[in-house]
Amino acid sequence: MSGLKKIILTVLALTIVTGTLMAGRYIFTGKHLSKKSIAAVPAVQEGDIIFQVSQSDLSTAIQQATHSKYSHCGIIFKRDEQWFVYEALQPVRYTPLMQWINRGKGRHFVIKRLKDAGAVLTPEVVAKMKTAGEQYNGKDYDFYFGWSDERIYCSELVWKIYKEGTGLEVGKLQQLKDFDLGSAAVKQQMKEIYGNNIPLSEKIISPVSMFESPLLVTVAE
Structure with missing residues (x-):
């Protein structure tokens, strides 16, 4: 040789x-x-929150309204020794982790975790979070971004699972009027969704509010 x-x-x-x-x-x-x-x-643990740039029609409007790169998120759980992302898409579902990553723009993602996850996310608490999430499984995606449990959107699903399972509020709740609603893309989506009756006082949790929560730290991207 x-x-x-x-x-x-x-x-x-x-x-x-x-x-x-x-x-x-x-x-x-x-x-x-x-x-x-x-x-x-x-780096992956149950209860981690994963963020990506969605390639859906709503993604651009969400990014512009929230001034955030990230427009979609889900929560990581293990099922039958495999990693899944529990997400509100259409409908709410468990998606294999690699499939979820591959679906995002450029396959880019960020995983965040509670700062004190070791103390808070005990097996009992994780089980409680999974149980809390089951009530939403199969429900339709909420294009109206309402706060009821009848339909549900991505960050709402993760926020409610954390709230019910741990008592923690990961991200600050806002009202629709708090966001930047001035761009053409946002106006078009709001027109299609709400018509002329825009619920400006509707309570909303955005992906960026969770992403910037001081309760979380970045563990992978």
């Missing part, structure tokens, strides 16, 4: 080893990330 070939093979071997080690420490958005790698990543 020539010296050049030996060097090339050595570099390839180091690249593979390094990539494996990195996969063992972090979650990243590379296209070669496997389900096995995700399952082995210690």
Whole structure:
């Protein structure tokens, strides 16, 4: 074997080893990330909140109204030893974690966790959170962004699960009128959703309010 070939093979071997080690420490958005790698990543814990840029029609309006990059979120739970994101889409559902990541814009995501998750998110509390979330499973997505439980949107689902399961309010509730409603994209979506009767005093929890909550820390992106 020539010296050049030996060097090339050595570099390839180091690249593979390094990539494996990195996969063992972090979650990243590379296209070669496997389900096995995700399952082995210690950064993921039940109760983590994951954020992404949705590619839905509503995403641009949500981003502009909230001045946030992130327009969709869900909560990570384990089912049958596999990682899922429990999310309010259409309908509310459990989505495999890798499928959820791949669906977002550029496969980019951020995972956040309670600062004191080790003390708060005990197995009993996580079980209570899952039970709290089951009442919403299969419900329709709430395009009206109302606060009732009849329909539900993404950040509302996560907020209510945390509130009922832990008593914590992750993110500050606001009213629709508190957001920036002036852009063309936002006006168009509001016209399609509400017509001429915009509920400006409706209580809302936005993805960015949860993202910026002082109760959370970033653990992966």
